Amino acid sequence: xxxxxxxxxxxxxxxxxxxxxxxxxxxxxxxxxxxxxxxxxxxxxxxxxxxxxxxxxxxxxxxxxxxxxxxxxxxxxxxxxxxxxxxxxxxxxxxxxxxxxxxxxxxxxxxxxxxxxxxxxxxxxxxxxxxxxxxxxxxxxxxxxxxxxxxxxxxxxxxxxxxxxxxxxxxxxxxxxxxxxxxxxxxxxxxxxxxxxxxxxxxxxxxxxxxxxxxxxxxxxxxxxxxxxxxxxxxxxxxxxxxxxxxxxxxxxxxxxxxxxxxxxxxxxxxxxxxxxxxxxxxxxxxxxxxxxxxxxxxxxxxxxxxxxxxxxxxxxxxxxxxxxxxxxxxxxxxxxxxxxxxxxxxxxxxxxxxxxxxxxxxxxxxxxxxxxxxxxxxxxxxxxxxxxxxxxxxxxxxxxxxxxxxxxxxxxxxxxxxxxxxxxxxxxxxxxxxxxxxxxxxxxxxxxxxxxxxxxxxxxxxxxxxxxxxxxxxxxxxxxxxxxxxxxxxxxxxxxxxxxxxxxxxxxxxxxxxxxxxxxxxxxxxxxxxxxxxxxxxxxxxxxxxxxxxxxxxx
Numbered sequence: 001x002x003x004x005x006x007x008x009x010x011x012x013x014x015x016x017x018x019x020x021x022x023x024x025x026x027x028x029x030x031x032x033x034x035x036x037x038x039x040x041x042x043x044x045x046x047x048x049x050x051x052x053x054x055x056x057x058x059x060x061x062x063x064x065x066x067x068x069x070x071x072x073x074x075x076x077x078x079x080x081x082x083x084x085x086x087x088x089x090x091x092x093x094x095x096x097x098x099x100x101x102x103x104x105x106x107x108x109x110x111x112x113x114x115x116x117x118x119x120x121x122x123x124x125x126x127x128x129x130x131x132x133x134x135x136x137x138x139x140x141x142x143x144x145x146x147x148x149x150x151x152x153x154x155x156x157x158x159x160x161x162x163x164x165x166x167x168x169x170x171x172x173x174x175x176x177x178x179x180x181x182x183x184x185x186x187x188x189x190x191x192x193x194x195x196x197x198x199x200x201x202x203x204x205x206x207x208x209x210x211x212x213x214x215x216x217x218x219x220x221x222x223x224x225x226x227x228x229x230x231x232x233x234x235x236x237x238x239x240x241x242x243x244x245x246x247x248x249x250x251x252x253x254x255x256x257x258x259x260x261x262x263x264x265x266x267x268x269x270x271x272x273x274x275x276x277x278x279x280x281x282x283x284x285x286x287x288x289x290x291x292x293x294x295x296x297x298x299x300x301x302x303x304x305x306x307x308x309x310x311x312x313x314x315x316x317x318x319x320x321x322x323x324x325x326x327x328x329x330x331x332x333x334x335x336x337x338x339x340x341x342x343x344x345x346x347x348x349x350x351x352x353x354x355x356x357x358x359x360x361x362x363x364x365x366x367x368x369x370x371x372x373x374x375x376x377x378x379x380x381x382x383x384x385x386x387x388x389x390x391x392x393x394x395x396x397x398x399x400x401x402x403x404x405x406x407x408x409x410x411x412x413x414x415x416x417x418x419x420x421x422x423x424x425x426x427x428x429x430x431x432x433x434x435x436x437x438x439x440x441x442x443x444x445x446x447x448x449x450x451x452x453x454x455x456x457x458x459x460x461x462x463x464x465x466x467x468x469x470x471x472x473x474x475x476x477x478x479x480x481x482x483x484x485x486x487x488x489x490x491x492x493x494x495x496x497x498x499x500x501x502x503x504x505x506x507x508x509x510x511x512x513x514x515x516x517x518x519x520x521x522x523x524x525x526x527x528x529x530x531x532x533x534x535x536x537x538x539x540x541x542x543x544x545x546x547x548x549x550x551x552x553x554x555x556x
Contacts, residue, residue: 001146002229004205008144009153011200015096015137016160017167018103018193019130023284024168024309025186026110026123077419079128080135084412087136088254089214092143093204095136100198102129104191111187122187131415139408142399143207144227147461151327151396155320158392162317165284169309173302208238209404209464213245240465244404254409263468266477267401268410270455274394275414277451279421280444281343281390283316283383289437290376297372307376315380319387331460332393336452339389340445346382347442353378354438390448400459403468 087095102125109122137157145153171189175182205227211220220241224234258264290308299307323335353374386392402410457474459467471477 001149002227004227005144005146007200007203008140008205009156011096011197011204012137012141012153012157013160014193014197014200015099015133016157017164018160018190018197019133020161020164020166020313021168021190021193022103022107022126022130022164023161024165024287025172025190077131077416080131080412080415080419081409083132083135084254084408087132087139088210088408091206091210091214092136092140093201093206095132096140096204097198097201099129099133099136100194100201102126102132103194104198105129107187107190107194111184111191126190127419131412131419135408135412135415138395138399138411139210140204140207142396143209143464144205147463148328150400151332151393151460152324154396154399155324155327155392158387158395159317159320159324162313162320162387165313166310166317169306169313173306209241209245209407212238212241213404217242237463237465240463241404244465244468254406257406258409258413263472264403264406264410266471266474266480267403267467268413270451271398271401271410271414272417273451274390274398274456275418276421277444277448278386278390278394279418280441281382281386281448282422283312283386283391284422286379286383287312290372290379293372293375297369299372311376311380312383315383316387316391319384319389320392323388323393327393327396328460331458332389332397333452333456333458335389335393336456337449339385339393340449340452342385342388343382343390343445344442344449346378346385347438347445350375350378350382350438351442397456397459400462400464401457401467401471404464 083095083098086098106122106124106126106129109118109125113119113122134157138154141153141157142150168186172186175186205223206219208220208224208227211217211223221234221238224238224241228234228237258268287308290312291304294304294307295301319339327335353371398414399411454476457470457477459470462470
């Protein structure tokens with residue numbers, strides 16, 4: 001693999017650390033006395049960190065969220081949907097830059113908050129930044145990584161999320177007693193990784209898929225050669241990407257295609273279902289449960305937040321590490337099925353223990369304390385199971401299974417549904433269901449097992465350009481989706497490659513002119529980009545044109 005690929009990988013991990021830290025630092029901040037004193041008695045949507053609303057325990061005397069707080073909670077869910085068009089038209093790395101800028105703005109607002117409105121706005125901007133960053137980096141990794149390594153590359157991002165969660169808990173534990181600036185410092189620290197990623201963005205290569213889809217064939221070819229290295233025959237892959245992008249008019253709307261083309265519906269339906277299931281099985285919701293249980297058992301606020309966050313994030317990270325070792329060898333589906341089986345067994349134990357504990361008369365402090373630690377241990381096993389697949393490997397499938405023409409929109413839709421599922425848990429289910437919540441999770445785990453057994457295809461080592469054909473040949477979806485008769489894929493690919501090679505001939509000649517006569521700026525005027533001019537000499541342009549001629553049989 002080339003240095004370009006490794007740069008994308010480490011950037012993805014850094015973005016994961018940033019996302020994990022931003023998604024959990026509100027929980028850590030609330031354990032600081034100055035934060036509680038400053039914002040006590042105010043509306044609590046993002047302030048209370050939502051963990052105290054669990055099952056009407058009344059630890060802090062806080063009810064569930066009101067309807068207007070729920071609306072505010074849900075507003076950031078639109079961010080990924082709105083950003084999909086920007087990521088499609090401007091490129092993946094510009095999406096990363098946008099997410100970093102929004103993360104800096106959101107965390108600065110939180111750190112400098114003197115009024116509850118600043119907390120609302122800062123948390124909403126931060127949550128929106130998290131979704132945009134996940135959309136952009138996920139697409140970048142899946143389109144740049146070799147198909148034999150896509151799984152573990154994407155798992156690296158989720159490992160970064162787990163590390164960010166642990167980092168937030170550790171910093172919160174030690175900053176809690178640092179006076180009035182403690183919680184502000186906790187928010188302000190997030191600016192550092194966001195700024196670091198923003199500095200790296202100019203060195204990131206735009207993905208070949210994004211460039212070719214925007215009809216920047218010369219830039220796409222140069223980027224593909226840079227990403228795959230000098231010893232890789234890149235033309236077959238280039239030809240496949242061109243064919244996949246040429247199947248859809250450049251002006252066609254992504255969301256219009258989602259609604260109008262039956263061939264895209266299986267990936268969207270399965271992706272949305274997997275996103276909802278991953279949200280319902282999210283380790284973060286288990287952190288809320290562990291926190292409340294430990295508080296009822298007599299643990300202090302700081303200790304309860306620290307232990308619940310560390311236990312859930314640590315078990316989650318361990319599951320991701322195990323999964324990353326085998327995801328590209330054994331495949332995605334075996335991980336989903338094993339994870340579902342372990343989750344079902346764990347939740348069956350939890351339902352039995354919780355039912356017995358809830359019906360036992362006269363809870364003593366000792367009983368509550370023992371129950372809290374037992375529940376923490378069992379939920380750690382459940383978090384490990386979800387780290388293996390449903391909170392990580394499921395997103396690998398979601399990222400891989402969307403067709404090139406609608407990939408940003410499809411992934412954005414799944415991210416929004418995942419956010420909606422998380423909001424449903426945090427604002428409604430945890431407050432209303434008490435221990436019956438485990439029964440809901442048991443039903444969700446059974447549904448996830450059914451989904452992985454019958455509805456999800458194996459995407460491991462499948463070229464992204466052939467994903468649509470994978471859905472069309474699936475046992476179930478091939479019967480339900482009957483697209484109009486289309487040209488044979490080989491003929492369609494050949495025709496698209498012929499058109500692209502002719503356009504590339506013009507582009508390469510213009511590039512050669514610009515390189516040999518820099519003052520003319522022919523390539524810049526005709527194609528709006530100097531990327532090829534900056535990376536190729538005149539001789540390399542001629543050599544590249546000759547290679548394309550040899551592959552395609554067209555005179556350039």
